[in-house]
Amino acid sequence: MGAVKSLVIDTPRGPAEVEISDPAGPPVSLLVLGHGAGGGVHAPDLTKVHDVAVAAGVRVALVTQPYRVAGRRAPAPADQLDEAWVHCVRELADGLPLVVGGRSSGARVACRTAGDLGAAGVLCLAFPLHPPGKPDRTRAGELPVDLPTLVVNGDRDPFGVPSPEGLIEVVVRPGATHDLRKDLVGTGAVVSAWLARNGWAG
Template identity: 35%
Template structure:
């Protein structure tokens, strides 16, 4: 499998971790979470969507591919992975794409880190309609101050009972807190890894 990074290659359970719109699979946030999960006994598979592969080749910034192409690329990765059941997810856009692949047989659950419910300042452009019908378990980890969906907005979001939401203290879209909050970015990454690893092991019946 080209264009893939695997952390914890020999670990028994698998999480596919897709990147967000603006940065690829080797971004610091992606690395930190992947390595943290690998330490917890989870095999983490990262990949770049096609537009990000092209950026890596020539250095030119491109907008993301259209959703059908992103979903096709994600599904190809799922099909290549040697696991009967796995958890899929991603950062922002990557998590949103994963949430549209819940019907794939191999997929036991989904995990979304910073779900982009709407563009910042445009709550009327809501992108979470399908979440009301989600049947498989899904974890959403959301920064309390995320401008793509703040904590106080969640009362207005129609989410399936299969979705579990956990908030990252004072986090923005990348889970970074303000210095004045008393929290640190590293603490929030640690919290993210703890909550995410526990969820993955729970849905895959691993302790």
């Protein structure tokens, strides 16, 4: 791995924190990842994806939303999350092919904003299709069917598992719940192969 740096980006919703990891050689693409509602950017699945992507020649930026920087666990409203995220990603954009993503709530933010940001693809870890026990409240409409999108969900996720549609590819991890902790190596391999297949990794 190459250089790692941290920075603070002032957004309309307060300061966000960003950790950027560069690969050993010239980066092939930029992958920007967001965290879950009550968690952080060092959740096990995000850490595994970070590691395999950097090893494959990807510059990876981990974005901590302003509400988490301020010490709050309850997430900000969706429009505020989206606004802060878009501001950060535009600051980080460097001319490389852009892939946006995250886990759970962070995946939803990435999906909702991918089009406006001109992203080449979207990576969703544990996309929360619906609140637990409420399949009628589906969020499937947030997934971008017209962009290469990888959804990695566990088959025991109480938030449900999306269905493939358009350019959405869904990989179901056996025995995994919403935290995707089971077989992190396998999850990393799925993501690495998807990045390579689309030309975003070396």
